[in-house]
Amino acid sequence: MAAIESTVHRTSEDFKKNRLAMEALLDRVRKIENDTRQASESSGPKFAARGQLLPTERVGLLLDHDSDFLELATLAGYGYKPLDRHGREVAGGGLIAGIGTISGTRCMICASDSGIEAGAFQPMGLEKLLRIQEIALENKLPFVQLIESGGGNLMNYKVENFVIGGEKYRNLARLSAAGIPVITVAHGSATAGGAYQIGLSDYVIMVDGHAKAFLAGPALLKAATGEEASEEELGGARMHCSTSGLGDYLAHDDRDAIRIAREVIALLDWEKDTAATGTAPAPRYSAEDLMGIMPIDNNRAVDMREIIARIVDDSDFHDFASQYGRDTICGKARIDNIAVGIITNNGPIDPAGAAKAAHFIQACCQSGTPLLYLNNTTGFMVGRSYEQSGSITHGSMMIQAVSNASVPQITLFCGASFGAGHYAMCGRAFSPRFCFSWPNARCAVMGSEQAANTMEMVARAKSARSNKPVDEEKLSEQREKIIHNFEKQADVFATSARLLDDGVIDPRDTRAVLAKALHICLDAQTRTTHPLSFSVPHP
Structure with missing residues (x-):
């Protein structure tokens, strides 16, 4: 392969302007994430008084020491609610979710952010939960839940959330039946439908004195039947671990529960995650350059090979059919020693570019090579000559190829993603395994x-x-x-809020995030699970 020769001028005025604009957008993303974290951590004194850990502390203890955590959908629900009383912009859907390593096993983690409104679902929280369940199922990741939730906010009740919300229970059953373990730690309340999140788990750890699971609490029970019972009698941790059989392990406190969860996962003897063979050569150009290459103005041209040069091993890129459909770039490279097919654009997609991309996707499927889409297109070319050249026909061929590709597909929105070009470049509706955005990304018809x-x-x-x-x-x-x-x-503050991606990433972290995503996809292909005809029932 030939190394890409960069022509980026870091001292140019355009580069400096692009960098300043990208930094401002990234700062805004980080502020929203920090506001959400501060809103949750402001409940620290209450948690300490109850002898509990904050949700962020629970996740931190659960993860292996010094391991990374790929947090997902941190902007979920952003802008759906007014600022809180401290003027903070709270997002995240009421969930802390992401992929991390527990006892040497890569898992999907979902923790109720009970520091915010007692863990009640926030706007887009249901959609976020369904998405991370989908990722866990596709990539064969053990699903670990840390539950403490007030359930749905009845003041904001919507019938569609109730009806569609049943899918989260179906997904838990499907995970278990597919041979993917569901491990749940009940740190606090899980009432009504939330109780089924525990019931549909393969391993259940309940914290004594705090965990509660019942279909109807004392007040509702009395109102409905006249019967009086305490919370412990109805659904306390001790009762469930000794009488109903819902709980498998009784923990003394949050720390003990996390310890037990780590032991359960260690004893799964889950096939360990693979690592790249040898040390992958780093790109020849600094990732810092990614902050200044992409213009904020989508009408300004950029050579996407400059992006490729800063994320692939040794900046080596094997250009495919480079003289045909030139504005659509296709080629193979390696990221952390993993072969990957890359598709991107230096402008609108014309019929030749669409035909080339469709051919390249087919070739990657034939060789079992994962696909990476670096979205930066204003759409398909229009006009008499393009229509007569088969723009619809060739565009449809590309969409057919994307829709039916048999290899993992990962999408990264680097700039514009407009019109049918968004579809042809594996937008959210085409179910990429992972879908991330840079802070400057924009999406519209x-x-x-x-x-x-x-x-x-x-x-x-x-x-x-x-x-x-x-x-x-x-x-x-x-x-x-x-x-x-x-x-x-x-912009990403609207699209990511609506779960139209899996999160906004720092451009400088692109290589690390893509490497992790590729390893997850390949591990799923090689991992052997033991599917059941139904999920594991409790006694």
Whole structure:
């Protein structure tokens, strides 16, 4: 393979402007994450008084020492709620979720963020839970739950959340039946439907004096039947571990529960995660450059090979059909010694580029090579010549290939992801194994100016047909309204809030995040599970 020769000028004014803009966006992401963390940790005195650990402390103890934690969907639900009383922007959906190593085994971890509103589901919390369950199932990751939740917020009850929410229970049953262990630590309350999250687990650890699981608590029980019973009688940890059989292990406190969970996972003797063979050569160019390469203005061109050069081993890239469909870049490289097929764009996708990409996807499926999409396109080329050249036909071929690829696909939104180009480059609806965004990424059916111009032309044509004068003031108001509506939904603070990706990452961490994702995908392919015809029942 040939190493990419970079032409980036770090001292140029454009590079400096791009870097400053990227840093500002990244700072905003980090502020939202810090606000959420502070909101949870502000409950520390209450937890300490009860002899409990904060959710972040529980996750920290659960993970192996010095191991990394790939946190997912930290912006889930951002902007759905007003600022809290301290002026903080709280996101995350009421869950701390991510992939980390426990007793040498890579697991999906989902912890109720009970420091915020007692762990009640926050906006987009259900969607976040369903997504991480999907990732765990696809990638054969043991699913570890740390539960302490007030359940759904009845003040914000929505019937669709109740109906669709049943999917989280179905997913737990499917995980277990697929031979993927579900390990649950009940740190506190799990009432009504939440009790089934415990019941559908393979291993249950309950904290004495704190864990509670019942379908109806004392107040509801009395209101419904007139019967009086204490919380411990109805669903306390001791009762469930000694009488109902729901609990498998009774823990003295949070620390003891985490210790037991780590022992349970260690004794699964789960096939250990693979490591790359040997030490992978680092890229020849600094990851710091990624902060200044991508222009914030999506209309400005960038050579995506400059991005590739800073994330692949030794900056080596084997360009595929480089003289054909030149604005669509396809080729193979290695990331942490793992072979990967890369598809990206230096502009809109034309018929030749779409045909080339479809061919390349097929070739990668034939060789079993995972695919990485680096999204940076304003969509498909339009116009008479492109339509006559088969833009629809070849674009459909590319979408067919993406939809039916038999290898793991990972998507990274590096810049623009507009129109049908978003679909052809394996957007969220096409179920990539992982889907991450850079802080500058933008997604929309088209640019805001294009949308406004289109509707203006429609309005002017309508006035001409009816022989009426154009109301310029009204047209100007319409234009501003359309642009505002598109702009407020296009950036990562809107898309990531809606779970249209799995999280926003620092561009400098791209190589490490992609390497981890690729290892997870390959481990899943080689891991042997022992599926059941149904999930493991409790006594």
